[in-house]
Amino acid sequence: MNQFLTPILTVIFLNLLLPSSWKAFLIELIFAMLLWHLFIQESFRSNIFKLHKSFSITFNSIVIASVLSTALIINKFGNVLSTIYLFTALAILLFGEKSAKNLGFFISILMFIHFQEDIWIFLYGALMTLVVVKTLKTVYRRSDVMKSAGIAAIAGVIFIFLKWILTGIAGKFEMPLIALNPFISSVIVLGILPYIEYTSRIYSNIGLMELGNLNHPLLKLLSIRAPGTYQHSSMVANLAEAAAEKIGANSLLARVSAYYHDIGKIKRPAFFVENQIGIENPHDNISPYLSHLILDEHVKYGIHLAKKNRLPILIESVIAEHHGTRVQKYFYEKAKKLNPSVSEDDFRYPGLKPRFKESGIIMLADSVEAVSRTFSGNKSPAQIQAAVEETVMGIFTERQLENSGLTLEDIELLIEEFARVVTSSYHKRIEYPKKGEEGVIDGDNKSNKI
Numbered sequence: 001m002n003q004f005l006t007p008i009l010t011v012i013f014l015n016l017l018l019p020s021s022w023k024a025f026l027i028e029l030i031f032a033m034l035l036w037h038l039f040i041q042e043s044f045r046s047n048i049f050k051l052h053k054s055f056s057i058t059f060n061s062i063v064i065a066s067v068l069s070t071a072l073i074i075n076k077f078g079n080v081l082s083t084i085y086l087f088t089a090l091a092i093l094l095f096g097e098k099s100a101k102n103l104g105f106f107i108s109i110l111m112f113i114h115f116q117e118d119i120w121i122f123l124y125g126a127l128m129t130l131v132v133v134k135t136l137k138t139v140y141r142r143s144d145v146m147k148s149a150g151i152a153a154i155a156g157v158i159f160i161f162l163k164w165i166l167t168g169i170a171g172k173f174e175m176p177l178i179a180l181n182p183f184i185s186s187v188i189v190l191g192i193l194p195y196i197e198y199t200s201r202i203y204s205n206i207g208l209m210e211l212g213n214l215n216h217p218l219l220k221l222l223s224i225r226a227p228g229t230y231q232h233s234s235m236v237a238n239l240a241e242a243a244a245e246k247i248g249a250n251s252l253l254a255r256v257s258a259y260y261h262d263i264g265k266i267k268r269p270a271f272f273v274e275n276q277i278g279i280e281n282p283h284d285n286i287s288p289y290l291s292h293l294i295l296d297e298h299v300k301y302g303i304h305l306a307k308k309n310r311l312p313i314l315i316e317s318v319i320a321e322h323h324g325t326r327v328q329k330y331f332y333e334k335a336k337k338l339n340p341s342v343s344e345d346d347f348r349y350p351g352l353k354p355r356f357k358e359s360g361i362i363m364l365a366d367s368v369e370a371v372s373r374t375f376s377g378n379k380s381p382a383q384i385q386a387a388v389e390e391t392v393m394g395i396f397t398e399r400q401l402e403n404s405g406l407t408l409e410d411i412e413l414l415i416e417e418f419a420r421v422v423t424s425s426y427h428k429r430i431e432y433p434k435k436g437e438e439g440v441i442d443g444d445n446k447s448n449k450i
């Protein structure tokens with residue numbers, strides 16, 4: 001899509017709704033394109049917008065809707081009921097700080113131009129944008145939005161007071177209306193958010209929190225049909241959350257994605273090692289080629305379930321990318337014994353390779369968890385660190401992380417954090433000898449044999 005199509009359409013719609021002179025229209029058009037280039041295009045350059053079209057389509061729609069409704073409201077009810085707080089809040093919850101800031105300044109300057117350079121319109125827009133960016137940077141609960149609305153209301157009241165001092169002009173109801181505006185806006189934001197999340201599959205942290213509370217029917221089904229996978233996913237979630245936190249990635253997205261990354265194993269749970277406790281391995285009776293197809297299927301079926309259940313588009317990507325294009329070594333070696341000329345490429349997962357940091361973290365956490373399950377005997381922290389490092393560096397040298405945005409510095413921090421989490425959970429897992437056994441120090445028998 002032409003990068004200037006949205007600002008051109010926005011200004012045309014704006015002038016159809018609120019007509020101005022040709023000269024004003026042209027000035028507005030030039031400024032809209034310039035502002036678009038300066039502010040909005042910068043958002044599109046960020047990694048997330050390159051992943052799925054849904055991000056730019058939704059963001060463009062929010063820009064058009066916000067410009068038109070803000071202009072109409074200001075025209076009919078005045079600046080005090082401007083919807084800038086509403087739309088910047090929506091943008092920060094769905095797209096993050098930078099996009100909200102860019103959107104806020106884009107609308108504020110455009111409104112300033114459209115309403116004959118009324119500086120107070122720009123100042124109020126800029127003020128609300130700053131309040132949103134400062135107060136809604138990290139939101140996990142609905143009450144966080146209400147608190148932000150309270151701060152925006154106070155800021156609005158101070159704004160009107162200063163305007164009155166400086167200009168001596170104040171409308172009768174300006175003070176109560178400007179105080180009420182953010183509260184009405186926050187109610188609309190929280191009400192409209194689930195609809196946007198469902199249609200666009202772009203989720204705010206509030207929506208992700210709901211998906212991560214383990215009550216989702218898919219997770220319940222996973223816990224019943226594939227309890228081993230369910231437990232594995234919980235462990236991956238712990239690892240991924242801590243690791244994402246360590247490198248400043250989205251730890252909530254990492255945790256929730258981990259819960260769903262193997263959801264495709266609902267279909268044939270017995271074919272996956274973590275669910276084979278007390279049962280025969282069904283792979284022993286089938287060809288390695290069929291085993292390879294079954295392993296691929298858990299990725300493809302996972303993607304199908306993500307689409308069907310309208311899970312976040314980024315979680316669908318994690319499902320698709322968590323094995324990247326890695327080779328299913330065990331079945332490749334098995335096939336090689338039958339046919340020495342078999343190619344490694346015939347035993348690769350379908351991919352893609354991880355395309356964002358959280359997706360790369362899940363790939364690593366998945367393998368680290370699988371390796372930590374094979375530990376036997378008493379492992380020292382140094383041995384655990386070495387095993388984690390070998391696993392992570394193995395994936396890194398396979399170039400599976402080349403599109404993930406993870407730097408070498410990130411990888412070093414991830415190894416450190418994975419080793420710390422595995423060490424603490426592994427030492428919890430080791431059973432201590434029972435009372436009376438050799439090596440136990442108890443109050444009655446002060447043996448010093450450890």
Ligand SMILES: [Fe+2]
Pocket residue numbers: 261262298322323
């Ligand atoms: Fe998997």
Ligand SMILES: [Fe+2]
Pocket residue numbers: 232236261262366
């Ligand atoms: Fe997994």
